[in-house]
Amino acid sequence: MRDVAIVSFAQSKHVRAQTDSNEVEMLMPVVREALDNVGIGMDRVGFTCSGSTDYLSGQAFSFVMTLDSVGPWPPISESHVEMDGAWALYEAWVKLQIGEIDVALIYAYSKSSPGNVREVLTRQLDPYFVAPLWPDTIAMAGLQTRALLDSGTATPADLAAVAATARRNALANPYALLTGDASVEDLLAQPMLADPMHVWDCPPITDGCAAVVIAADDVARELSKNPAWIRGIDHRIESQALGLRDLTTSVSTATAGSKAGVSAGGFDFAELHAPFTAQELIARNSLGLDASVPINPSGGALSANPVMAAGLIRLGEAASRISRGEGNRAIATATSGPCLQQNLVCVLEGSA
């Protein structure tokens, strides 16, 4: 296996609704920044891969338009996944492992603002038996949260602590959308949104994007003084049907984590992609991370959730923190599908 590292990361200042700019205008400066950080142009990029989804933008082939952000001329080797950008990064990592190229660019974006994201995401379900009931993401997350509370593994105060910590961490993140300094008591006193979900259990609706550059071996060392090396990366999917899974654990996170080498431990922090509070506890438990490991110092998806980019951002945030020397070893995850159906786990490490 080649040594591949994340050498650059850029993201937009995430907002509730980006009404001035279309997706290309939103993405272009972020892609430019990711390339400029390491002083390269598209001529040094051997492969480009992006993650996005048509249903959020309400346009078929929406990713075709955003390819302009990259200026793909002369023609480039490029692909796209209808998934979170974290999986686009995985595809690019695989390409680098083949050995023919050394640098890849990954980007991901979405605007949740054009449609009603809660309704749009109901279309991501079994069209015969589930989607016609229009169970939105909050309702689905509510089922998982209820299951977790009923199992005795977590209390409402535990969930509130996740939310409070996330938004407080976000105060130090200039890109985050939702920040705050509430106490657990403050949060528990708020009314329910959809029992057992409070507003604070849920992610903010977000428009945003991110871009990452990865590189292999000596090229990574050339481009970055302290690259964040990908020591392990794996992803797994479970059945979508909620009744077929134990919603209080994330088997796919555990399996992917095991394959990525999480059992070696020694993590300084973890960026876990968990749009709902219960999911952060479930992911943390599934990875065997005890209370000593800080979770989501960036504020996580609870503070900014550009769907399709939020997972890539966890990898980028973790890598940046390592490159800045604020920690040497971290886990970053990405999730997709209702109630943590599909998960990617990545172990990142600096050179310290």
Next chain:
Amino acid sequence: MSLVLPPSIADVEQVKSVRTPAHLDYSYTPGKAMSSFLRGLEQKKIIGQKCPQCGKVYVPPRGACPTDGVPTVEEVELPHTGTITTFCVVNVSFYGQGMEIPYVSALVLLDGSDIPLMHLMQEVPYDQVRSGMRVEAVWVPDDELKPTLESIKWFRPNGEPDMDSASMRGNA
């Protein structure tokens, strides 16, 4: 692969399909470049953008030069005349079309721009449209101008002699 049903439902008519209507509303953001273009149309102006690197003029403008990947900020007002680079005759009806078939859909290279714009050709029999034909925009009445490409009803021949393909800047 054949299905063996339990005896209790062996005689029940199978459900072959389920019709599940779905309706989703979206508000699209044109973005800065397109907004500027559409507001221009409302004032009977056609506005393109010029790339600072390659100098090409794009209309409708997209905020970025697709080959250089840089923002295009400089606006250029374009004349309402141009040349047909190529075209086709549409003879198929489809949902949302709103036009009587057959009609000509043409790529019009506006004078001063570097990329053709797709629009409708009218006021000429469909079988007399040619590449190289000189055309001009026909607008809706002033009081009906709106921020949409439909403010230009269509393009029609303007009587000037045809252009040859060499002058069409690699677009034919």
Next chain:
Amino acid sequence: MSKLPAAIVGIGQTKHMSTRGDVSIAGLIREAALRALDDANMTWSDIDAVVIGKAPDFFEGVMMPELFLADALGAVGKPLLRVHTAGSVGGSTALVAASLVHSGIHERVLTVAFEKQSESEAMWALSMPMPFAPPTHAGAGGYFAPHIRSYMRRSGAPDHIGVLVALKDRLNACKNQYAHLHETDATFEKIADSVMLWDPIRYSETCPSSDGAAAMVITNEANANRGKLAPAWIHGSAMRSEPTMFAGRDVVSPRGSRECAADVFGQAGIVDRRAEIDVVEMYVPFSWYEPMWLESLGFAEEGKGWMMVEDGSTQMDGDLPVNPSGGVLSTNPIGASGMLRFAEAAMQVRGQAGEHQIDGARKALGHAYGGGAQFFAMWVVGADKPA
């Protein structure tokens, strides 16, 4: 580290039709996947990872359908990737699957591509009326027809070339049990007399809208002989993308297409393309794309692709058969069409193509394109292991 060899050891596809009302989406993909697994002498448990591809989700009205299909794909507990690169997706999906093997990350990968267009309204999904643009488009044909007109003008090709291509593909399809259209009574006159849709494209020179799926099992060298037939080895694979519209773009022979071809043939060590390639499965949704791609792929000089059509070179008994399967013109489940081209190329070098087999085929090109002729995916497969 060098690229590990990868081989196709199992291939399957569905019977393609305008409406497969007899199966659900899961049933459709499993029909292809089970045939591929059976052909590979494998079961679901032999598969390490699944790579699925399809075109816009509006075709089925389900967002990211691979998520609810995880069980049907035998993917539970495994890595699953979903590729979407517009029309070339079937091809690029196969390339992503191949990458997993070339890199040594997985040994046996199942790749599937599908579209069940009958579930939604295909024309609408292809060209949803967008605000900010007046409705002068008319589906995919309305985009490509003006560029075909440009090719005809530049090359001086006679009007009937498109009809010859359509006739060939429709008659070839009659030898392909899975093809959607089986126009056993197709004639030159019938095609030439069919209604003009987007002049110069006639109704009978246009691809149908199909429900269908294709699947392949791609493995490393250690597993290459597990299948019922000899494997097809991947000799080269490449992808290129370019912007949809930019000033001075050559839409007739896009640079991305030429560079992708140069890359894939270079990897495969092909020097004389016309002589060394035995059969081509190329993505031709509108008849005129056959002569256009013949030129762009370097099988014919610029302006002369149409002559290869006219003189019969691309017929099954010609020296460079193109689309013996009947191609996209006879079967078009959009998400699967690219993979069908790649799969049919592999079938040819495995001697698996039955009635539409080109005798002695040992090297074949699989080709797919998408978007506004801007996304290209190609592979060269061969009966022999690459050197």
